[in-house]
Amino acid sequence: MTPLRIQNVSKTYGDFRSVDDVSLMVNQGERVALLGQNGAGKTTLMRMILGLTKPSGGKLEVLGGGAGSRAARAQIGFLPESVAFHGALTGREQLRHFARLKSVSTKQADDLLERVGLYEAADRKIRTYSKGMRQRVGLAQALLGTPKLALLDEPTSGLDPISRHEFYDIVEELSQAGTAILLSSHALTELETRTDRIAIMNKGKLLADSSLRDLRDSARLPIRVDIFTIAHEADRVAAEIGGERINGRSVTLTCQQEDKLKLVSRISAFGPIIEDVEMTPASLEDLYRHYSLSAQEAS
Numbered sequence: 540m541t542p543l544r545i546q547n548v549s550k551t552y553g554d555f556r557s558v559d560d561v562s563l564m565v566n567q568g569e570r571v572a573l574l575g576q577n578g579a580g581k582t583t584l585m586r587m588i589l590g591l592t593k594p595s596g597g598k599l600e601v602l603g604g605g606a607g608s609r610a611a612r613a614q615i616g617f618l619p620e621s622v623a624f625h626g627a628l629t630g631r632e633q634l635r636h637f638a639r640l641k642s643v644s645t646k647q648a649d650d651l652l653e654r655v656g657l658y659e660a661a662d663r664k665i666r667t668y669s670k671g672m673r674q675r676v677g678l679a680q681a682l683l684g685t686p687k688l689a690l691l692d693e694p695t696s697g698l699d700p701i702s703r704h705e706f707y708d709i710v711e712e713l714s715q716a717g718t719a720i721l722l723s724s725h726a727l728t729e730l731e732t733r734t735d736r737i738a739i740m741n742k743g744k745l746l747a748d749s750s751l752r753d754l755r756d757s758a759r760l761p762i763r764v765d766i767f768t769i770a771h772e773a774d775r776v777a778a779e780i781g782g783e784r785i786n787g788r789s790v791t792l793t794c795q796q797e798d799k800l801k802l803v804s805r806i807s808a809f810g811p812i813i814e815d816v817e818m819t820p821a822s823l824e825d826l827y828r829h830y831s832l833s834a835q836e837a838s
């Protein structure tokens with residue numbers, strides 16, 4: 540069973556298409572990042588998956604049933620963009636309360652608090668928590684009952700770099716346990732190595748849906764190559780290979796993926812005058828800009 544199958548789903552408000560003919564699947568254990576500018580339709584899509592709002596068209600299959608069905612709700616973990624808790628409760632009380640609602644043991648609630656790094660603060664009132672700590676309670680809440688599908692809307696906003704790293708470790712564990720994960724984020728750099736597939740939305744439409752490698756292949760954005768030479772040799776290298784001499788010791792140029800290996804062997808042929816070579820492929824941020832701008836030009 541595919542945990543999430545979205546087929547030609549649309550959502551309209553009057554004449555406005557918030558989500559426009561989107562098809563997307565998330566398989567068991569897959570981590571899919573959903574990207575898009577403000578207003579692209581990401582939250583609307585998540586709300587439809589949760590059964591909180593009905594699609595105007597298309598078909599949504601969530602954990603083998605309809606969106607919002609009892610079976611689907613019992614097996615979905617959801618972390619909303621902004622998490623609101625009862626400030627007068629402690630982290631432990633709040634999570635145990637959610638656990639009871641989901642018929643999950645209090646032991647799992649306590650274990651999850653520890654897993655998200657709130658062991659020490661568990662018995663303090665949530666109103667004394669920082670934004671990042673609240674976000675961690677939200678994450679723990681989303682993981683109660685070991686969901687088969689996790690929807691995480693901007694899960695790392697408010698988290699510091701170390702906490703973000705820890706967050707993605709948890710996401711990886713979840714996916715290894717078979718949970719399908721759909722997460723939306725504006726923090727592109729952190730997604731590059733931490734997700735299996737990237738889905739890009741723009742003005743309600745899905746512009747791209749593939750691995751970072753495939754996105755790079757089809758965008759054909761150039762690779763940046765920086766060549767570092769011993770003193771006074773950059774001119775000679777630039778004259779033969781091309782590119783721009785940055786100073787006496789370095790040359791910068793770009794190449795396409797298919798020319799990369801040929802270029803490496805031409806650079807190696809210079810022998811010991813080359814000190815180092817750095818190759819930087821298009822970042823997710825470059826790709827995101829490329830796909831969004833292409834869509835704007837086409838419309």
Ligand SMILES: Nc1ncnc2c1ncn2[C@@H]1O[C@H](COP(=O)(O)OP(=O)(O)OP(=O)(O)O)[C@@H](O)[C@H]1O
Nearest residue numbers: 552555556557575576577578579580581582583584
């Ligand atoms: N109930 C509603 N009535 C009318 N328009 C709505 C409604 N809900 C969402 N929209 C519109 O649909 C579009 C998509 O909104 P949505 O919240 O899904 O975007 P998003 O991609 O999640 O944005 P962000 O990154 O800012 O959270 C926006 O233009 C929004 O104004």
